[in-house]
Amino acid sequence: MGKKRDEKREKKGKKKEKEKIRKDTTDPYSQKKEKIEVWQHSIIEQSLGTDSVSSASWTGISLIFRTHQLKGDSNQLPLATVALRIISRGSLSECIDITALRDVNLTLNSQASNKTAKTIVHFSQNHATMMIESSSVLGPFTSNADGTLPEICGTLCANGLPSVSVRLKLPSTLSLYPSLGLSYEDIMTELGSSNDEWSSYSTKIEKVHKGVDCVNPKRLIQSFLRAEEVDSTAGSDRNGMLASRSIDGRIKVRTLVKVTKNSTVKVDVKCTSMHLGKALISDIKRLVL
Numbered sequence: 428m429g430k431k432r433d434e435k436r437e438k439k440g441k442k443k444e445k446e447k448i449r450k451d452t453t454d455p456y457s458q459k460k461e462k463i464e465v466w467q468h469s470i471i472e473q474s475l476g477t478d479s480v481s482s483a484s485w486t487g488i489s490l491i492f493r494t495h496q497l498k499g500d501s502n503q504l505p506l507a508t509v510a511l512r513i514i515s516r517g518s519l520s521e522c523i524d525i526t527a528l529r530d531v532n533l534t535l536n537s538q539a540s541n542k543t544a545k546t547i548v549h550f551s552q553n554h555a556t557m558m559i560e561s562s563s564v565l566g567p568f569t570s571n572a573d574g575t576l577p578e579i580c581g582t583l584c585a586n587g588l589p590s591v592s593v594r595l596k597l598p599s600t601l602s603l604y605p606s607l608g609l610s611y612e613d614i615m616t617e618l619g620s621s622n623d624e625w626s627s628y629s630t631k632i633e634k635v636h637k638g639v640d641c642v643n644p645k646r647l648i649q650s651f652l653r654a655e656e657v658d659s660t661a662g663s664d665r666n667g668m669l670a671s672r673s674i675d676g677r678i679k680v681r682t683l684v685k686v687t688k689n690s691t692v693k694v695d696v697k698c699t700s701m702h703l704g705k706a707l708i709s710d711i712k713r714l715v716l
Contacts, residue, residue, distance in 0.1 A: 463642055463650040466491045466512070466715040471583070472592040485591055488525060489516040490533075490583060491715050492595050494576070497567055505570045505601040509579070511561035513550065514715075525559050529586040533593065535565070536580055568597065575599040575706060596713065598651070599706035603680065605655035606670035614657060614668055614681055618697060623679065626701040628708035634690035634716045644692045644716050645684045651714065652682055652707070678703055692716060 469490040490513055497506040511533065513525055531550035546565075553560045570576050576597035584590045618625060634644055645667045649656055654669035669682040680703070683695040694711050698704030 463647055464493055465647060465651045466493050467596075467598065467710070467713040468715060469713075470594040470596065472594065485588065487515055489514050489715075490593055492597075494597055494601075495564075496601050506567040507570065507576055507597065507601060508564040508566035509568070509595065509597065510564050511548065511550070513559040528559055528588075531559060531583075531585045533561070534582045534584070570601050576601065596709070598710040599703060600651060600653055600710065602673055603653040603671045604674055605653060606672045606679070607655050609655070609657055609670050611657050611668060614670065617679070618681065623699045625697045625699060626704045628696045628698075628704050630694050630708055630712050632692045632694065632712065632714060632716055634686070634692055642716075644686050647714065647716065648682070648684050648692075648694065648711065651711070652680065654680070654682065673700075673703075680704075680707065 469492055471485055471488075471490060490511065492512070493510045495508050495510065497508065513528065513531065515525055528550075533548045533550070535546045535548065548565060549562045550559050551562050552558070565579065568576055568579075576599070579595040579597065581593055581595075582590050583593045617623065632644075643664055645664065649667065649669050652669055652671050654671035657668040657670060665686040667684045669684065671680045671682075672678060678698065678700045680699075681697045685693040687693065694708070696704055696708050696711070698707065
């Protein structure tokens with residue numbers, strides 16, 4: 428009887444472990460109530476004209492984008508679409524009335540659009556939000572083998588302004604999943620252990636709200652990194668320790684977020700992959716807060 432009871436307990440334990448693994452590898456946001464839209468700045472480069480001063484015409488204007496992962500087979504590489512929006516940036520005295528912009532369009536090069544012909548994306552004013560938004564999404568784009576997405580390049584045009592080159596460096600977060608059940612002490616033990624080689628990266632972001640919803644910076648970064656917040660820091664709106672990992676668990680990402688009183692957001696990322704760590708801190712620098 429005792430042997431059968433032990434076998435039954437062992438089978439039950441294995442079943443629970445399988446359920447935990449299956450739950451840990453499902454869509455990290457399938458059970459989250461809060462849906463946060465994460466936007467990033469594109470890179471507006473020097474004007475296509477010979478006069479570099481003409482690029483200053485775009486000062487105070489930012490082309491931002493939001494990456495949305497499409498649901499698909501877990502065995503396939505992630506697919507993503509991209510939505511675009513034009514917002515004002517800078518101080519109030521520098522802000523431009525973007526609703527006055529006319530004939531705004533983005534022409535993607537053939538490599539970026541995955542088509543032989545160039546793709547033109549038109550923008551229109553959303554009267555509900557009073558913002559200039561793309562009339563359609565870009566994509567879908569297939570991620571690379573390491574989970575990163577390709578860079579999108581094109582030319583942004585608007586009536587009365589010089590054409591400029593833009594680059595959309597799509598984020599490297601689609602391959603991340605939350606690391607569940609960790610405590611602050613677990614994180615400290617991990618970082619102090621010789622089992623993993625950690626690379627460290629830091630940045631600061633100014634918290635500015637123009638053309639995006641006002642969201643707590645810690646929650647936004649947590650959503651962006653597809654991370655789980657460590658229990659002991661969950662009660663703070665200003666500080667947080669976030670934990671995420673690659674889908675196979677081989678790469679670990681641990682992120683410390685601190686929001687100062689002057690609304691500067693400090694982010695420290697530690698990652699067991701130098702390549703991914705560099706990509707993530709670069710992605711975080713372009714977040715719209």
